Amino acid sequence: MLDDRSAVVAQPAGVAHLLARARRLETEVRRLIEHRRRNDPAPDDPFRGLYLSEAAIEHVLSEPDPVPPADRDGLRVVEAAADEDERVGGPSRLRLLARRAELTELDVELLLVALVPDLDSRFEKLYAYLNDDVTRRRATIGLALELLRIPATDGAARARLHAAAPLVRTGLLTIEEPDRPFLSRGLRIPDRVTAHLLGDDTPDEQLLELLTERRPLDGPLVGALADCLLAGEPLVYVRESAPGTGTGLVVAAATRAGRPLIGLDLTRWPPYPPTADLVTVVAREAALTGGLVLAHPIEALAAVPGALQRLSAIGLPLALVGSVHWDPSWSSLVPLIVPAGQMSAGTRTGLWRHALARTDDDGALAAWTESASGAQLVLGPDQIDRAVSAATALARFQRTPLDAGLLRRGAMAQNAAGLERLARRIEPAVGWPDLVLPPATIGQLQEVSIRARNRDRVLAHWRMRPGGGRGRGVLALFAGDSGTGKTMAAEVIAADLGLDLYTVNLATVVDKYVGETEKNLERIFAEAGGVNAVLLFDEADAVFGKRSEVRDAHDRYANIESAYLLQRMESFDGLAILSTNLRSNIDEAFTRRLDSVIDFPAPDEAARAALWHRCLAPPLPCAPDLDLDFCARSFSLSGGNIRSAAITAAYLAAGAGRPVQMSDLVSAIAQEYRKLGRLVLDREFAPYTARSTAR
Template identity: 55%
Template structure:
């Protein structure tokens, strides 16, 4: 960096020589050089001298560096000393030799305070201690009226468009406007590398981690050949556009400056801040990684970002709209990592901390994660294992993967952390087999759908959708929780009150928000009472039927493109549209439990910790009362409260009383044929 500062200082000596010559010439034409108040007023003699002498250019520079302003067409880089940051900036920003000279003239007071006095003297105004446009042109050996030279200090010229040079006092005549160099530019030219403070919290550097992800190398070649100054990386779930962009820029010999585009667009002056971003990337030799693109960014932001000075790699999840920019981007699809790629990232992130025999990729196969998310998940897993003092196990890996879920879905659905397992289910073998098949589909969908391409074309997603059909209380929600828990995922139950809307089109918008947020979450999405929104289409008799059918048609299409794991639960399977059924991967029927299942449910719901009286007769409860699992659970909990209040173990008195209460909730009669000798306890 010392060499950089010396190179700039060496070139500023030429500015000083030009200023010395200008001061000497000015003194010769000054009628009152010894007046202590000169520059604060205009005497008659000063006006007469100005009229007689005119405003001729000062002597042009004739030595290395700025001397090139007098030699049009000369190579700006020729003869530049090694390590000269100004020369590097001139090449990157396509500055002309005149641009370099103007920049040096404006920079001089920030390097040597004497220039403030010199410029005050040459401006004939001791209060104006920066070079004016007119003075700068004359110091460069050019007349003040040179149109082509004045254009280098107006919008459209690189010095101004890249904020390398500022022109103040726009209300003044052009020639008396002051020139100054922003602190970040001046400091960088002198060797300082502190980042621009205006960008704190908005942009930051990023380094590639691990091997380049798929798609990075072709993009790097396009950047290296300058074939793409603007690219748009459309990110699919499980892909990482930032990782691809960072690796591509690294392959092209550039650093990456990652920009939070929504925060930039929300700034009160987004266009000015976008200019500062481009300037920072230019100074640091970086490319801009901008996103996520949401489609509502001001046109002025894009126009400043894609001026061509630095490559811009934008990313987002939605298709690119040609109306956003006048320059068409190179469009790149960022696909999810393959199973092998994910395994390689896991191995790279966790080289020697895993429990013996554990395959991290297999343990987290159901999670759709990009490379950066995998590395963050690995860090969390390592922290959890270190806190427990154990090697990293499957539970740690899955817990770390869950921390990478976006939080937006929790505002639209209720998150349930699974606390039950396969042993807690009391279901027929055929039903259990289908539930295990559903979990297996979620675990191996990448292999079957992506590697083996078992569902090609048609814009179909890579999700898994199941229907749980059965009466209330037969275990549909609990089964969804078990499936989620077996996969290490959270369960998100959609509240229909937040979805269904009486206004036309609003229900679809609410569902789209849910599906959109679910795309960034590794979880199981449960639509309870699904027939309310996935009902049959009907014959159109009025406008209500037509809009209801439009809603169902939208849902049919959206379910087919969904990439996650969704479960539809309904008490009325016959009410579902047949087109939905065709698109379902697994249909699970939940029957009302038989006597043997009811006995197992009573025993399971009471559990091993509840004290039981000697008179508890589970065989009688299972044979006498045809209740579904949910009702049995409710009755067991009620019996527990009754026993706790009475201060004794749970006995038949509490259990029969709880069943009687459950019957009354269901609107069923308490008959002696069912309750037998326990009837008084049920009606008491």
């Protein structure tokens, strides 16, 4: 049995107190066994425990009820020794657990009664004897009360084993076989509790998939939140407007308050085991470690029936983080609601410096800081760490130094994949020198890029857009004929900002059923809000058209769709570009909400000449006699048509196995004219008519 020989082996701090309490319980077990044997009518019956004889029933009927009072002297001696140990080296784990879970002395005694079979296997046989059943080797409720010399009819004692009582609610004690009568239900201590009391801090295996570490993020609210945690605030909800700002705030406040953290990634919340069981595991881990439970994002659990209600009712400090407003139906507790606020450009730059400092690559840090991309990208602390790790892996793979380009690719890899199901992703491959547009148009496009770079300073710090619920987004309209460079200009702006370009596929947006178009657009805006990207609505007049006079139900619902878009565009925080071939078709209410309206003119002769030279530049092999000035002077084509004709000419030359010749170019232009529905007149192609006709 448990004796002083256990002290020969070095034990973790506090285990001696646990074993001393267990040895005291052993005395009670021996006393009860002696009592049973003296009053057992057939103690040596070999089939004892497998049936009930008449003599046994008669003995049960004649057994007196009174329970002798418990002897507290032994307990006082044990606790006095524990007091001395606590004064020297700190409290035992059993005492810490009792304080964290708000356990009474009776709760601790019940816990020990259920625990001792896991400390000494011989208690299984003793409990089987006391239960009068060889198959029941753990304590029952009735046996526990009897060992503690408490009457079975004591309502206060029985209440400590109800579902809402601390022992059961926090999962420290499991009551088995609920279909049995109350007194014959079994008591079991989960293995995680036993391991913790013996000095093992390995988290519960059911939580391993959910546990996650978060980076702290200092800010003006950290001190106030830390004070609330120290004061015992039971429920905190932090609403974050950018990824990582809410979790970073909680981590920093918990660190300042000296509270360990149990971080849960709710996106990994499994369908099995049932939510109630998993919440119990979370509560148990918080009670054992004294940690603050940080659960994020709350949206992932809001759709699971009853999950948030159960989680918020664990009775231990809990911090929830999400990007939506708090719904009072989520919990009967009233939370402390804290807005995390926006991360400033300076804070983001500091996070990039901190993450890059660990790479010991001063060149990459200097190049990234000089590019100012780190301040522009809306990434949280954890995303920045992952972006640097991804860029470092790419550098190892390519055997090249870490540079700003690789860091930008690492940052783009942190974008959520949800938007790719609703829009086409384009990785920018062009820059400002690739645009062939009038200087005034180029200046307007650069202004859009300037707006996107400096919106934190202008809108947040200088407060140039107060009130009204408007977002921090930048909205621009590109208007011009097809092929004038609108999509390419959007790609150039995305490249200048170090972002990806997502082109919205209107086929996935417009729906013939009432209300579905708005739902599709909401999904796009919601996904785009968490992505560092430029959102391009091509042929925007299809969804941003003018509202009309209501003559029938179709007009009414079309106007509702436009009204929704007006409101949603105002609250958008990203960079969105609308492109249209017919500016007059765009509703004036949309135009008022736009930050820039840029017209793309058809290219003049000089612009067409520049476009021909760009499209037929090396490495494309071209004959020296190409008359590109003739093509620019004679054919009024847009940039898109010129590029299409150049590609056709390249295919013709590749098929003939030679460089591109003027005959290939003339034939390609003739095909482009036919595509546009124009007449192909021989005099327009002179002096190359014969070559064109021959082909």
